[in-house]
Amino acid sequence: MSYERPRSSPASDVYPLLIIISGPSGVGKDATLARMKKAEPLFHYVVTATTRPKRPGEKDGVDYRFLSEDQFHQLAETKQLLEWAKVYGNYYGVPKEEIKEALNRGQDVIVKVDVQGASTIKQILPDAVFIFLIPPSTEELANRLKRRQSQPPAELNLRLNKAREEMESLSLFDYVVVNYTDKLDLAVSQINAIVTAEKCRVKPRAVRL
């Protein structure tokens, strides 16, 4: 599944990449990223800070950095977040220093972020590589959201409407990857191919943070 890439190091002509992976709520961003971490341990995966409650099975510092609202606001106020937003009543933010350090080490950096966050990062860092995960169909997305038993019906409808709206942000992105149920490896392999291709570009996208 994984394969060799051009060398990535600050000392070479091949720049490390900042890869933004986004998509509507319920598309399977978390599951795809979890699979990618196993297959591609050499990337640096940024851990998003959030005030939302832990879901069963999630680990602090691995899936998210689970913070109190006070802790979160302190990060935001001291400019330690690349972007942050309130989504469905919870705060989410992308730690900046972590990205900078990984890029300086020559590591490719993967950021998982909601569509609103991707849109903000696009304005700050247009040379990042923007990948949009989409479900095979809207019906499939609804099924996935329904399977998340933690969500009451009102929230489900809210999320479905939001997801339909978010699908319209596609044009912000460079690449689109369809996330088929039970075919996570296909999505991971396509994301890998995108990273390799970007490293082969004659005009590399160098992100300066």
Next chain:
Amino acid sequence: MSYERPRSSPASDVYPLLIIISGPSGVGKDATLARMKKAEPLFHYVVTATTRPKRPGEKDGVDYRFLSEDQFHQLAETKQLLEWAKVYGNYYGVPKEEIKEALNRGQDVIVKVDVQGASTIKQILPDAVFIFLIPPSTEELANRLKRRQSQPPAELNLRLNKAREEMESLSLFDYVVVNYTDKLDLAVSQINAIVTAEKCRVKPRAVRL
């Protein structure tokens, strides 16, 4: 080595691609393409027409279409070549109808062409995907050209100077792939990744012929 791609068919939203593979003389275009044909039989590989003599081991209709000058000029005059040129005293041309038919069938098309030819195609079909193969170093390129025993020393120098000149055409291309000796699979895997990534582009490059 090979992996799944988004479906390519004229009926779907994913357009077939026209992929132009070029590079300086001696970089190993033929060897790379031969390896690709084995690994990726689903592409359509265009067979270049030429008036140059067959090299040992080459097959008519497989490696090239070996034509007389008269046959070649007839193809050129009846507009059956996408581009043609005289290089080192021999004519080379890319058959047009073959590309059109393969794209209409929904097949991705690979064209191997010299740098001059790639430059011409870039003007006619800017939405093709242009990949430049380069040697790891100029010394390595000289060694490879020397190993081709069929070439007299005068022709070797001519080709080396030409190759150095051709290296300056890099900016015409979208992607650059380093062709290491004995690592053909790496180059093939990177070309594959480029094709997959291009198929994931939000704004696909649709070639109209």
